[in-house]
Amino acid sequence: MESLSGSLSAAAGWSLLTCDVPLLLVSAEGEILEFSLGAERLLAGDEETLKGKPLHHIYAGEHPYDLLDRLHTLKENGVRRLSAQFRSGRGEVSSFQVIARRLVWNESTLFLLTLVDQTAVAQMKKEVARLKKELDLAYQRLDKMASQPPPGGADTQIEMAVLHQAIRALLTTIDLDRILYIVLTSVTAHPALGFSRAFLLLVDEKNGKLAGKMGVGPRNAEEAFRIWHELSQTNWGLEEFLNQHDTVYKDGELPLDSVIRRYQQPLTPGADVLVDALLSGEAVQVMNAVNDPRVSPECLEILACNQFAVAPLVTQEKAVGVLVADNLYKDQTITAWHLRLLNLLAGHAAMALQNAAMYTSLQESMAKLQKVQTQLIQAERLSAIGQMTAKVAHEIRNPLVTIGGFARSILKGLAPKSTQARKCSIIVDETMRLEEILQCLLDFTRQRELNLEYCRIETLLERVCSLLWDELQTHRIQVRRQIQKDLPELLLDVNKIEQILINLVKNALEAMKSGGTMTLSADLQGEFVSVKVADTGEGVPPDILGNIFNPFFTTKSEGFGLGLAICRTYIYDHGGNISVRSQAGAGTEFDVLLPLPSVPAGESDPATLI
Numbered sequence: 001m002e003s004l005s006g007s008l009s010a011a012a013g014w015s016l017l018t019c020d021v022p023l024l025l026v027s028a029e030g031e032i033l034e035f036s037l038g039a040e041r042l043l044a045g046d047e048e049t050l051k052g053k054p055l056h057h058i059y060a061g062e063h064p065y066d067l068l069d070r071l072h073t074l075k076e077n078g079v080r081r082l083s084a085q086f087r088s089g090r091g092e093v094s095s096f097q098v099i100a101r102r103l104v105w106n107e108s109t110l111f112l113l114t115l116v117d118q119t120a121v122a123q124m125k126k127e128v129a130r131l132k133k134e135l136d137l138a139y140q141r142l143d144k145m146a147s148q149p150p151p152g153g154a155d156t157q158i159e160m161a162v163l164h165q166a167i168r169a170l171l172t173t174i175d176l177d178r179i180l181y182i183v184l185t186s187v188t189a190h191p192a193l194g195f196s197r198a199f200l201l202l203v204d205e206k207n208g209k210l211a212g213k214m215g216v217g218p219r220n221a222e223e224a225f226r227i228w229h230e231l232s233q234t235n236w237g238l239e240e241f242l243n244q245h246d247t248v249y250k251d252g253e254l255p256l257d258s259v260i261r262r263y264q265q266p267l268t269p270g271a272d273v274l275v276d277a278l279l280s281g282e283a284v285q286v287m288n289a290v291n292d293p294r295v296s297p298e299c300l301e302i303l304a305c306n307q308f309a310v311a312p313l314v315t316q317e318k319a320v321g322v323l324v325a326d327n328l329y330k331d332q333t334i335t336a337w338h339l340r341l342l343n344l345l346a347g348h349a350a351m352a353l354q355n356a357a358m359y360t361s362l363q364e365s366m367a368k369l370q371k372v373q374t375q376l377i378q379a380e381r382l383s384a385i386g387q388m389t390a391k392v393a394h395e396i397r398n399p400l401v402t403i404g405g406f407a408r409s410i411l412k413g414l415a416p417k418s419t420q421a422r423k424c425s426i427i428v429d430e431t432m433r434l435e436e437i438l439q440c441l442l443d444f445t446r447q448r449e450l451n452l453e454y455c456r457i458e459t460l461l462e463r464v465c466s467l468l469w470d471e472l473q474t475h476r477i478q479v480r481r482q483i484q485k486d487l488p489e490l491l492l493d494v495n496k497i498e499q500i501l502i503n504l505v506k507n508a509l510e511a512m513k514s515g516g517t518m519t520l521s522a523d524l525q526g527e528f529v530s531v532k533v534a535d536t537g538e539g540v541p542p543d544i545l546g547n548i549f550n551p552f553f554t555t556k557s558e559g560f561g562l563g564l565a566i567c568r569t570y571i572y573d574h575g576g577n578i579s580v581r582s583q584a585g586a587g588t589e590f591d592v593l594l595p596l597p598s599v600p601a602g603e604s605d606p607a608t609l610i
Contacts, residue, residue, distance in 0.1 A: 021372050022096075022115035028108070030055040030068045039115065043088050060085040060093045067098075071111045074102035086115070094118075099373075114372065170352040174359045177214075181254075183349040184216035187325050193341055195325040195334075199260045199303075201274060202313075202321035202353075203267070210275050210322065212263035212302075215256025221329050263302050267319075272296040277310040278319050283343040284310040285334060309334050311346035313353065320350045393438045400438065404431035450493040450573055457490055457522050457529055457594070458483045464501045465520070468509070476515030477508075484523040491597035496570045503563050504533040504590050511537030511588060527596050528576065534589035540582040548580065 022038040035043075035050045043058050044050050050057075056064035067084055074080055082098040099114040169182050180200050187198035197217030204211045265272045269279055273294040277284045289295045289306045308326035312319065323346045327334060407427040414421040465472070465479060472479060508518045516536040523530055540548065544555060551565040571578045575595045582588040 021368050022117070023372070024050075024055075024113040024115070026055050026068075026071070026111040026113060028072070028110070030065070032057075033110070042094070042115065042117065043086055058086050058088075060087040071100055071102070074100060074111075076102060076104050078102050083118075114369070116369075170348055174352075174356045176353070176356050176360070179349065179352050179356055180214045181216070183323065183345065183352075184214060186345060187323070187342065188216050193325070193338065193345075195338075196327045196329045197256065197305075197325065199256070199324040200313075200321060201260065201263060201324070203278070203319055208267050210263070210265050210267060210272075210278060212260030213257075213321070214254060215260040216254055217256055218329060219255050219259075259302060263298065265296065265298070272299050274299060274310055274322050274324065278312050278314075278322050281312050281314045281319075283312065283339050283346075285336075285339050286310070304328070307334060309339050309342055311339070311343040313346050313350035315347070315350040315354050318354070320353050322346075323349065397435070397438050400431055400434055404428060404435065407431060451495070452491050452493055454489045454597070455492055455494050457487060457531055460494065460498055460501060461520050461522065461531070464498060464505055467502065468505055471506075471509055472518075475509050475512060477512060478515075478517045480517055480519045482519060482521035482523075487522060487524060487529060488596060490529060490594055492574060492594065493570070496573075497594070500567045500570055500592065501531075501533070503567050504592075507564075507590075508533055508535035508537070508588075511535045513537075516587075525593070528593040529596065531592045531594065532589055533592075534587060536587040539584040539586055540580075540588055541584070545580065545582055549578075 021036060022042050023036040024032055024039055025034040027033055032050050032053050032055060040050065055068055059067050061067060061084060067082070070080075070082060079099065079101045082100055083095070084098050085093050085095050087093050095118040097116040097118055099116070101112045101114075103110045103112055169186075170179060173179060173182070184198040184200060187193045187195050195217075197215065199215045200213050201210050202213045203209075263274075265275050267275060267279070269276060273284055273286060273292070273296075276294060284294075286292055286295060286308050287306075289300055289303070289308065303324070303326065305326040305328045308324055311323045311325075313321040313323060323342065325334075325342055407424055411421060411424045411428055414424060461481070461483070505518070505520075512518070512535050518536075519532070519534040521530075521532045521534070549564050549568045551562055568578050571592060571594075577593045579591050580588065581591075
């Protein structure tokens with residue numbers, strides 16, 4: 001039964017084991033045959049594996065076999081949405097919506113379950129509602145503040161009205177770059193807070209750093225004078241400034257972005273005044289940066305300003321980033337009132353950024369689910385094609401072998417140059433070609449077992465170059481190698497991976513008919529080793545590029561269109577992936593990702609890891 005799950009994954013065009021979406025592949029008897037990385041994170045807990053466990057081991061319904069009974073009511077290839085509770089390895093019970101699909105693979109019934117965590121969805125909806133309520137309350141408070149003259153007279157009242165307008169603009173978008181632009185423009189625009197420059201830095205959770213993201217303002221005094229002179233001829237309000245986003249940001253970058261993106265500081269107390277403001281959640285006013293021990297040399301060198309204000313972007317005790325503003329090109333002191341306005345705007349900016357992040361996360365989750373559903377449909381189609389092809393190939397092969405055998409026997413008894421011999425020779429050649437096609441079909445559709453052993457990818461690349469060296473020289477191909485040193489050994493089926501590399505190198509040869517350069521590279525990328533084969537040929541047109549891995553698709557006068565399809569299948573069998581990118585006139589690059597072994601070489605017998 002284990003080979004069924006592997007074949008299904010290969011036919012689907014993706015590796016079930018590395019999928020982030022929670023998926024379970026269950027047999028008709030309720031045994032968990034395979035599970036995705038997403039399911040392991042949700043359900044496995046401290047257990048070593050879910051594989052081989054009965055479904056009722058993790059099902060938390062009142063009756064242990066209730067879910068399996070409901071699955072058996074599905075029709076072949078039918079889909080149904082079910083509600084169910086599952087228990088993790090740590091004993092926690094969560095509610096899920098289960099998208100169940102019944103598959104028939106090699107006359108065996110399988111159930112593919114996609115789990116949507118209802119608890120997480122409910123919490124996310126609750127959090128969105130809470131944030132919306134906070135924004136509404138803040139908006140009401142701001143309305144009240146704008147209608148009541150605060151201390152400071154008419155100028156202050158105008159500033160509060162402008163701040164009110166800026167926050168209203170924040171509520172109209174969930175696009176990250178537009179939110180950042182609205183915040184920074186509200187800080188620097190003359191009708192608003194009117195600072196010379198403003199910078200936004202966001203928390204990089206993956207690397208544990210505070211990193212510069214976007215900056216708005218002039219690059220030097222001359223540019224500042226020119227901008228202010230031009231703006232003095234207009235009568236723009238804040239709304240007109242905010243509407244310039246698509247014009248100013250059309251290239252995806254503002255002039256000061258490159259300046260602030262040099263800022264990268266770890267999130268440790270005392271690292272820098274910007275980090276301290278973020279961690280403490282309190283706004284900071286720096287009056288003498290040169291002599292202030294809180295200001296790091298890197299911060300001083302990047303900002304190049306002796307006075308600036310820092311406001312943290314914090315929501316519900318979650319640090320999002322900081323907002324920095326200065327008056328580098330103005331002879332104007334930053335007052336406590338300006339710091340208060342900056343801090344108020346930063347609070348609303350933090351909520352807007354969190355909303356944008358949550359929306360982006362939901363979009364990514366939906367995209368993953370849609371991708372998986374598309375792949376499942378493709379898997380079913382390929383499964384049916386594979387079964388039909390295997391049966392047809394077996395039925396045709398026996399009579400074809402008989403025809404070829406008799407034709408060869410007849411040919412031996414004919415005069416070598418006679419008309420009958422020529423015609424009989426054609427029959428022999430054509431039957432041999434058909435036998436070769438059938439063999440390719442059978443190789444593509446039969447279930448494969450991997451003969452795994454530890455090996456070095458650089459050794460395989462060198463062997464392939466040696467095998468094809470004469471052809472490389474004949475085609476005037478220069479080979480360039482870019483192999484990272486000290487790559488770990490991989491657990492591979494050497495013959496199959498060698499076959500893949502030979503296929504890719506031959507494709508590169510055929511793409512460079514007048515000579516060129518082929519680059520073979522290998523480097524470590526996370527939990528995978530990336531092996532690339534690139535050529536400087538004509539490139540592949542976009543309408544063809546999307547089909548090159550499909551079975552029986554070919555643009556060549558010879559061949560059957562199964563080479564790359566078989567390569568992809570072998571790679572998926574290893575738990576890896578293959579992709580391609582091509583540019584007309586510049587060449588094509590294939591990228592093969594091969595997973596690192598779970599146990600390093602020398603610590604286990606490869607046979608035990610199959």
